[in-house]
Amino acid sequence: MASLEAVRSKSASRTRWLLISPAVLVVIIGAIAPLLVIVTYSFLTPGPTGGVNYTLSFDAWTRVLFDRDVFDDTLTLSGTNLEILLRSLLLSLATTVLCLLVGFPTAYFIATRNPLNREVWLLLVTVPFWTNLLIRTFAIQDLIRNEGIINTLLIKTGFISEPIQMLFTNFAICLGLVYVYLPLMILPVYASLERQDRSLLEAASDLYARPFNVLREIIVPLAKPGIIAGSILVFIPAIGTYVTPILLGGGRNLMIGNYIEFQFGQGRDWPFGSALSLALMAIVMVALLVYIRHGDSHGHEHG
Amino acid sequence: MKDESTPGVAIRLNQVTKTYGSGNAVVTAVKSTTLDIFNNEFFTLLGPSGCGKTTLLRLIGGFEYPTAGTILLGGEDIASVPPFQRPINTVFQNYALFPHMTVAQNIGFGLRMLKRPRHEIAARVDEMLKLVRLENLSDRRTSQISGGQQQRVALARALASEPKVLLLDESLSALDYKLRKEMQMELKSLQAATGITFIFVTHDQEEALTMSDRVAVLSSGEIMQVGTPHEVYIKPANHFVANFVGETNFLQGRGLNSDDRGAVIDVRGVGAVAIATKDRVAPGQLVNIVVRPEHLRILPLAQEPAGQLTGSVKAVSFCGAETQYTIELSRGAAVVTVRRYNTPEENLPIAIGDEVSVNFTPNSAQILPA
CATH class of the missing domain: 2.40.50.140 (Nucleic acid-binding proteins)
Known part of the structure; x- marks a missing residue:
């Protein structure tokens, strides 16, 4: 009896492995293998025309944070790298916050329409996706450049005499990022708001909660899963973004995505590029862990 | 109106009408209803679904505003006062407990919104937990307790801030037969113990007869008869009441x-x-x-x-x-x-x-x- 059962469970587990093997294969080829390559590269030295030489070195990792003095090999904190890292972090954080500030009311607005109108609004939210990202970014350029529509309009109406420099600033990058990633915030927040039981809002109102308190005590806490999902969906691509800083930051305000690209392109320093991208990954993971932990504990300590 | 605050009257509905829609698609949910509900009374709105009883309750709760007429609470017209300013609390049909709060937090919510001092809230929550016999569940999430217990939490939450009137919207219909019978007795004794006016909505005539001091039978937005359960059963005012209340x-x-x-x-x-x-x-x-x-x-x-x-x-x-x-x-x-x-x-x-x-x-x- 026992042996029969053992055989059966063995064959059952074999079937299980067989069934999930395509998925496992995709994960290995698509995620684990490339990651291993990157990790390996980050511990090698750069080849003369790109690629890597197979000699072990921690130099790439050291240079993520430090500059090595050309003459006496002393290490000093790298101002450029830190600035790029910090700028990337701050810009993507600002983008996430702005997306939330704009996206939450929008999602709430859509979630409180009648079901037929909701679908129309949701469709409108996705309209920007129908156009290529480059074209949309060029359109923003045209809006905010010195001879662009906004500046022209402001000068014509006499609000300002000199054009405001908006293009090629951190503001421009942030604007572009918010524009691009806003739908990724709206959709998950909408999904969590749409599921909310209207009678909970009535119950809160019945129990002396003013509209603002209904928002603070009921709507926002219950939408938290959507807010967390939306923030992650915005923050991760924003911190590694590539196109927007080039077109709207004008190459002067690099973000880490551009810096990594540079190492694999003109810089011909694949190990350093690998180390940078792994560092970016680590930052994102730490940020996420802190964020989700904090979000969770906040929910429990209510009232 | 000749006397605005009749002693003994908790809620007075005066020519209250509620319509939805506009133009040709006007639906009248409540037709020019006049009704007095007395202090310390267990009053039931009884009628088939779609008779306007829930709309009437929602008008009293402040979740809807009447198209015409006045609603007096202690002589004061509250027809256009929002729910968070009415000393009236509701036990909702699906209980509407806050899923992200514990049982105790749910019960204390109203008092917290009223900015009562922390120790007072804690004491009152304990008192309410005792009243509905849920002392040992205070730290549970509302999803971790049974339907009957949820019902009690909803009751405790609505009673915690000592409302002048308690509204109950088909509150027992989700419970099974045995539990419903139990809760009927419990509601009745709670009402007697607290002295708060209960307005109960149900489509279950047996429930209405068992629990109420007085019953209003409604049909298509109009009150057909108001009276004690005995009057309504023994002396139905018309064909509808005779037919709806009990078998005839x-x-x-x-x-x-x-x-x-x-x-x-x-x-x-x-x-x-x-x-x-x-x-x-x-x-x-x-x-x-x-x-x-x-x-x-x-x-x-x-x-x-x-x-x-x-x-x-x-x-x-x-x-x-x-x-x-x-x-x-x-x-x-x-x-x-x-x-x-x-x-x-x-x-x-x-x-x-x-x-x-x-x-x-x-x-x-x-x-x-x-």
């Missing part, structure tokens, strides 16, 4: 003659029947005789000299405490339902196909205009 037999007939003490009605195809009533029935006037199934007596025809009515048994169904007989009178002129308690003595066996006599005392029937 209707026998249609025409008046033969009447005096101060009663009337004789000629029931079509059945014969003359005497009814005790103060109302005069004009000869030839079309009326309905209303008589409850448990007020009819049946006996095998052979056993008894023929009674007022005779008929044959068409169906017999055993319902536990009682047995229900469907009887066709005088070869199909009318069909009545008779209910007999299953006591071990007295009852002579009656089966399908038996010829029986059907009797009732003149006092147990009532006459309503047809």
Whole structure:
């Protein structure tokens, strides 16, 4: 009896492995293998025309944070790298916050329409996706450049005499990022708001909660899963973004995505590029862990 | 209005109307309703679904605003006051407990919104937990407790801030039969203990009769009758109330003659029947005789000299405490339902196909205009 059962469970587990093997294969080829390559590269030295030489070195990792003095090999904190890292972090954080500030009311607005109108609004939210990202970014350029529509309009109406420099600033990058990633915030927040039981809002109102308190005590806490999902969906691509800083930051305000690209392109320093991208990954993971932990504990300590 | 704050009146509805939509698609949910609900009263709004009872409750709660009319609470018109400013709390049909809070946090929510001091809230929450016997569940999430317990949390939450009026929207309908019976008793005793006016909405006439001090029976947005459960059951004001509250037999007939003490009605195809009533029935006037199934007596025809009515048994169904007989009178002129308690003595066996006599005392029937 026992042996029969053992055989059966063995064959059952074999079937299980067989069934999930395509998925496992995709994960290995698509995620684990490339990651291993990157990790390996980050511990090698750069080849003369790109690629890597197979000699072990921690130099790439050291240079993520430090500059090595050309003459006496002393290490000093790298101002450029830190600035790029910090700028990337701050810009993507600002983008996430702005997306939330704009996206939450929008999602709430859509979630409180009648079901037929909701679908129309949701469709409108996705309209920007129908156009290529480059074209949309060029359109923003045209809006905010010195001879662009906004500046022209402001000068014509006499609000300002000199054009405001908006293009090629951190503001421009942030604007572009918010524009691009806003739908990724709206959709998950909408999904969590749409599921909310209207009678909970009535119950809160019945129990002396003013509209603002209904928002603070009921709507926002219950939408938290959507807010967390939306923030992650915005923050991760924003911190590694590539196109927007080039077109709207004008190459002067690099973000880490551009810096990594540079190492694999003109810089011909694949190990350093690998180390940078792994560092970016680590930052994102730490940020996420802190964020989700904090979000969770906040929910429990209510009232 | 002549006197705005009548002592003893908790809620006064004055010509309250509520319509939805506009133009040709206007739906009237509540039609010019006037109603007084007294302090410390267990009042029930009873009616079939779509009769406007929930709309009426929502108007009192402040979740809807009346299209016309006034709602007075202690003499003050609150018709346009938002819910968070009304000292009225609601137990919702689905309880509407906050899923992200514990039982204690749910109960304390109203007091917290009223900015009561922390220690006062804690003391009051403990008191409420004791009142609904959930002391050991205070730290549970509302998803971790049973339906009956959720019901109690909803009650405790609504009572915590000592409202002037408590509204209960079909609050027991989600519970199973046994639990519902229990909660009925509990609600009744809670109401007596707190002295708060309860306004209860239900479509279950049995529930309404058991629990209420007074009942308002509603149909299509209008109040059909207001009275004690006894009045509503024994003296229904019209055909609708007689039909909706409890089971009833209707026998249609025409008046033969009447005096101060009663009337004789000629029931079509059945014969003359005497009814005790103060109302005069004009000869030839079309009326309905209303008589409850448990007020009819049946006996095998052979056993008894023929009674007022005779008929044959068409169906017999055993319902536990009682047995229900469907009887066709005088070869199909009318069909009545008779209910007999299953006591071990007295009852002579009656089966399908038996010829029986059907009797009732003149006092147990009532006459309503047809």
